[in-house]
Amino acid sequence: MSDPSVYRLNSKEVARATEEWLAKRGVTKGQIGQLVMLLQKDYFPELTLDECIVNVESVLSKREVQNAILTGIQLDMLAEEGKLLPPLQNMIFNDEGLYGCDEVLALSIVNVYGSIGFTNFGYIDKFKPGVLKKLNERNGKDVHTFLDDIVGAIAAAASSRIAHRKQAEREAMEEALSGGDSGPDTP
Amino acid sequence: MSDPSVYRLNSKEVARATEEWLAKRGVTKGQIGQLVMLLQKDYFPELTLDECIVNVESVLSKREVQNAILTGIQLDMLAEEGKLLPPLQNMIFNDEGLYGCDEVLALSIVNVYGSIGFTNFGYIDKFKPGVLKKLNERNGKDVHTFLDDIVGAIAAAASSRIAHRKQAEREAMEEALSGGDSGPDTP
Amino acid sequence: MSDPSVYRLNSKEVARATEEWLAKRGVTKGQIGQLVMLLQKDYFPELTLDECIVNVESVLSKREVQNAILTGIQLDMLAEEGKLLPPLQNMIFNDEGLYGCDEVLALSIVNVYGSIGFTNFGYIDKFKPGVLKKLNERNGKDVHTFLDDIVGAIAAAASSRIAHRKQAEREAMEEALSGGDSGPDTP
Amino acid sequence: MSDPSVYRLNSKEVARATEEWLAKRGVTKGQIGQLVMLLQKDYFPELTLDECIVNVESVLSKREVQNAILTGIQLDMLAEEGKLLPPLQNMIFNDEGLYGCDEVLALSIVNVYGSIGFTNFGYIDKFKPGVLKKLNERNGKDVHTFLDDIVGAIAAAASSRIAHRKQAEREAMEEALSGGDSGPDTP
Numbered sequence: 001m002s003d004p005s006v007y008r009l010n011s012k013e014v015a016r017a018t019e020e021w022l023a024k025r026g027v028t029k030g031q032i033g034q035l036v037m038l039l040q041k042d043y044f045p046e047l048t049l050d051e052c053i054v055n056v057e058s059v060l061s062k063r064e065v066q067n068a069i070l071t072g073i074q075l076d077m078l079a080e081e082g083k084l085l086p087p088l089q090n091m092i093f094n095d096e097g098l099y100g101c102d103e104v105l106a107l108s109i110v111n112v113y114g115s116i117g118f119t120n121f122g123y124i125d126k127f128k129p130g131v132l133k134k135l136n137e138r139n140g141k142d143v144h145t146f147l148d149d150i151v152g153a154i155a156a157a158a159s160s161r162i163a164h165r166k167q168a169e170r171e172a173m174e175e176a177l178s179g180g181d182s183g184p185d186t187p
Numbered sequence: 188m189s190d191p192s193v194y195r196l197n198s199k200e201v202a203r204a205t206e207e208w209l210a211k212r213g214v215t216k217g218q219i220g221q222l223v224m225l226l227q228k229d230y231f232p233e234l235t236l237d238e239c240i241v242n243v244e245s246v247l248s249k250r251e252v253q254n255a256i257l258t259g260i261q262l263d264m265l266a267e268e269g270k271l272l273p274p275l276q277n278m279i280f281n282d283e284g285l286y287g288c289d290e291v292l293a294l295s296i297v298n299v300y301g302s303i304g305f306t307n308f309g310y311i312d313k314f315k316p317g318v319l320k321k322l323n324e325r326n327g328k329d330v331h332t333f334l335d336d337i338v339g340a341i342a343a344a345a346s347s348r349i350a351h352r353k354q355a356e357r358e359a360m361e362e363a364l365s366g367g368d369s370g371p372d373t374p
Numbered sequence: 375m376s377d378p379s380v381y382r383l384n385s386k387e388v389a390r391a392t393e394e395w396l397a398k399r400g401v402t403k404g405q406i407g408q409l410v411m412l413l414q415k416d417y418f419p420e421l422t423l424d425e426c427i428v429n430v431e432s433v434l435s436k437r438e439v440q441n442a443i444l445t446g447i448q449l450d451m452l453a454e455e456g457k458l459l460p461p462l463q464n465m466i467f468n469d470e471g472l473y474g475c476d477e478v479l480a481l482s483i484v485n486v487y488g489s490i491g492f493t494n495f496g497y498i499d500k501f502k503p504g505v506l507k508k509l510n511e512r513n514g515k516d517v518h519t520f521l522d523d524i525v526g527a528i529a530a531a532a533s534s535r536i537a538h539r540k541q542a543e544r545e546a547m548e549e550a551l552s553g554g555d556s557g558p559d560t561p
Numbered sequence: 562m563s564d565p566s567v568y569r570l571n572s573k574e575v576a577r578a579t580e581e582w583l584a585k586r587g588v589t590k591g592q593i594g595q596l597v598m599l600l601q602k603d604y605f606p607e608l609t610l611d612e613c614i615v616n617v618e619s620v621l622s623k624r625e626v627q628n629a630i631l632t633g634i635q636l637d638m639l640a641e642e643g644k645l646l647p648p649l650q651n652m653i654f655n656d657e658g659l660y661g662c663d664e665v666l667a668l669s670i671v672n673v674y675g676s677i678g679f680t681n682f683g684y685i686d687k688f689k690p691g692v693l694k695k696l697n698e699r700n701g702k703d704v705h706t707f708l709d710d711i712v713g714a715i716a717a718a719a720s721s722r723i724a725h726r727k728q729a730e731r732e733a734m735e736e737a738l739s740g741g742d743s744g745p746d747t748p
Contacts, residue, residue, distance in 0.1 A: 100254060118682065474625060
């Protein structure tokens with residue numbers, strides 16, 4: 001029976017809100033998984049969409065990532081409703097090119113799986129494939145200034161995670177094949 | 188007579204809003220200058236408060252910095268008014284320890300004058316001297332979750348700027364004294 | 375029987391080298407653990423040194439962290455041996471204040487456990503407690519320009535990890551006590 | 562006549578070394594300028610190569626940028642000569658995919674002109690146009706693991722600089738045309 005006046009972080013609620021807000025803004029894990037597939041299929045031909053989605057889920061389970069998603073979507077929504085103060089309202093509503101806080105938040109997502117994700121983030125953010133194209137269509141109503149960078153960052157982070165995992169799998173297999181002592185300095 | 192329906196960034200308006208919002212939230216350039224003084228006086232004993240303020244003004248003139256300030260203050264104000272959605276509302280209102288988007292935005296300010304500012308930012312963000320102490324007093328009403336990190340970041344960036352400038356001044360003076368050819372490979 | 379002319383990353387070798395190089399440069403996990411203790415004991419009075427060391431080991435197991443450690447130590451060693459080209463040799467040998475690549479690499483370590491570690495990194499990098507003091511004593515021979523920032527960054531990252539873990543533990547305990555349905559929207 | 566035993570940073574020497582090392586490694590300002598042209602010509606059709614080169618020179622004049630260039634090229638050269646310790650030697654020599662310190666240093670260059678450069682950096686780092694293609698050709702001898710990311714980062718930073726400048730030019734022209742009082746809140 002906790003005192004409701006005392007603030008207590010509830011991690012499950014944060015995780016749940018992240019999923020809900022992404023869904024409400026029209027982004028599914030499957031769509032992000034497809035971006036991952038696009039980024040990684042040339043390197044891992046056997047990669048499946050399900051595997052990509054599992055990696056997206058792992059990225060989404062990180063608090064750092066959840067914080068950036070909630071903050072970015074909140075700003076998009078407020079800009080959509082015209083509730084930010086000018087000139088911030090105009091910059092976010094119009095996805096102003098010289099406004100970079102969306103990239104800053106996105107990069108904090110990429111960073112969680114390390115610097116090898118920077119390139120993938122930039123690539124996908126430039127080409128806007130799949131769901132990113134939809135998020136970038138301007139109809140004078142919907143605002144996805146933060147969300148499109150965030151979705152690209154999630155895909156880039158999941159790609160980094162896959163690259164690390166695949167390497168671990170390969171080494172485990174080599175070790176098994178060699179009888180378990182393939183270390184570099186074994187005789 | 189430009190068409191009002193067409194969005195056009197107005198940089199002066201962004202700069203002006205930055206100054207206004209900082210003032211409205213109770214932060215003066217003099218206060219930030221004092222933080223800079225605190226950070227730099229041991230290294231440059233002859234440093235004056237006016238000089239510190241001039242460097243703060245230089246930092247504040249950067250678009251990247253203005254964007255972070257406006258975005259952070261806006262989120263603080265909305266949290267104060269209870270206008271963010273839970274659980275983000277609670278995290279920002281209570282300056283939740285595991286919420287790091289405030290540090291992320293602050294670091295984008297520090298970065299503008301390079302990596303040597305990281306240490307000063309962390310130091311000042313831990314000790315909360317001067318105006319930072321006031322910003323951190325919790326009265327159940329005012330929210331400065333973003334602003335205190337942002338002010339610390341501005342002071343850290345201004346300190347980096349001073350370190351670069353002082354080096355340039357010293358070299359210029361040495362060059363003048365040596366007759367203008369103090370290059371390292373002159374005979 | 376793999377072709378020795380073909381490059382293959384061996385993750386175990388990278389992990390092992392990281393441990394060896396740290397030890398060779400005079401830094402133990404216990405010393406880093408003590409830095410973590412210093413940073414976290416006020417927040418978690420029950421924290422033990424063993425627990426801190428376990429968290430340091432977790433940080434050290436990350437590839438991103440290992441890469442930064444190996445690269446930084448290598449540059450320190452080469453500067454010690456005078457094998458870098460001027461002016462880089464002089465800047466690293468003398469831990470030049472306007473040279474920030476050491477902070478840049480260190481921050482890539484902090485980032486792995488998220489932005490809440492920035493503050494701890496800056497604080498510890500300024501005060502140089504414990505092993506950091508020793509690393510910073512200049513005897514005209516040893517060079518630890520990169521290593522001292524790296525060790526501070528490992529301690530800061532381990533502190534972030536602890537903060538996340540402690541929160542998870544607290545929530546798990548609350549859930550157990552409340553019969554497993556303490557979710558925010560249960561009736 | 563300064564005491565040679567006392568270390569003194571000489572900024573001109575650092576700037577000069579940066580130019581020399583880039584040239585020695587086969588990269589000209591013109592080639593980086595062409596990358597900038599590629600990134601920006603769609604946004605600013607009137608942009609000239611000379612203008613791009615001027616902006617590249619501005620980026621190269623920053624200490625933060627010079628530090629990253631010297632450090633990265635030094636590591637490339639040492640890897641080329643086989644003078645790094647294994648396993649770092651192998652990772653840098655082979656441009657290991659899971660080694661990200663090259664991206665980390667590159668990002669510190671991009672950051673100097675703000676977060677809007679992340680996307681351009683990632684894009685160009687993925688496609689390797691112009692001089693980047695040459696830097697990435699592996700002949701078993703030359704190592705440009707750091708340099709190719711660094712060159713991409715310089716081009717991305719110069720592009721950010723151009724974006725900021727062009728906006729300032731546009732606003733100055735509008736103000737001149739409107740008689741100097743085109744402020745947003747003039748009647």
